[in-house]
Amino acid sequence: MKNRLITLSVNGRNYRLNVEVNRTLLQALRDDLKLVDVKYGCGSGECGGCSVLVEGRECINSCLTLAVEMEGRNITTIGGMMRKGELHPIQQAFIDEGAIQCGFCTPGMVMKTASILAKNPCPSEDEIRRGLEGNICRCTGYENIVRAVQTASRVMHESDIQAAGGAGP
Ligand code: FES
Ligand code: FES
Numbered sequence: 001m002k003n004r005l006i007t008l009s010v011n012g013r014n015y016r017l018n019v020e021v022n023r024t025l026l027q028a029l030r031d032d033l034k035l036v037d038v039k040y041g042c043g044s045g046e047c048g049g050c051s052v053l054v055e056g057r058e059c060i061n062s063c064l065t066l067a068v069e070m071e072g073r074n075i076t077t078i079g080g081m082m083r084k085g086e087l088h089p090i091q092q093a094f095i096d097e098g099a100i101q102c103g104f105c106t107p108g109m110v111m112k113t114a115s116i117l118a119k120n121p122c123p124s125e126d127e128i129r130r131g132l133e134g135n136i137c138r139c140t141g142y143e144n145i146v147r148a149v150q151t152a153s154r155v156m157h158e159s160d161i162q163a164a165g166g167a168g169p
Pocket of ligand 1: 039040041042043044045046047048049050051061062063064
């Protein structure tokens with residue numbers, strides 16, 4: 001199998017990788033870069049466990065994406081979500097709302113949530129449920145996950161207002 005040299009950024013760090021052209025991004029992240037916070041669930045695009053963010057916005061299944069397609073792109077995994085040693089508001093909301101049981105789906109759910117909120121900061125419940133389609137949780141029944149997305153949306157929105165100098169007159 002042919003190899004190709006690619007450069008990509010993962011969680012703000014630049015990497016050069018010599019990968020087989022049929023190697024998936026999931027294999028490159030977990031096996032080559034040892035970033036095992038990206039989960040290997042079904043390996044066939046069914047569970048969303050392997051979700052990562054591209055350019056801080058698009059959520060993709062890394063098991064269905066070739067590593068060579070990510071040449072020059074910026075990837076974020078859950079390992080890149082913390083800021084200055086603090087959990088990202090989405091991570092905190094998942095904890096606060098009890099949206100984690102076994103935790104296997106959580107990295108993918110958090111990345112999917114980041115994508116939903118990047119595109120629509122204040123989604124309705126229906127928009128959240130539709131946005132989460134494709135990410136499977138076998139434990140929680142989804143109610144707490146939906147609440148976590150709503151909480152993250154509110155907290156992030158409030159902090160945006162504060163950063164902008166406060167709302168109202
Ligand atoms: S491991 Fe990629 S969607 Fe399940
Ligand atoms: S918390 Fe167990 S799969 Fe979601």
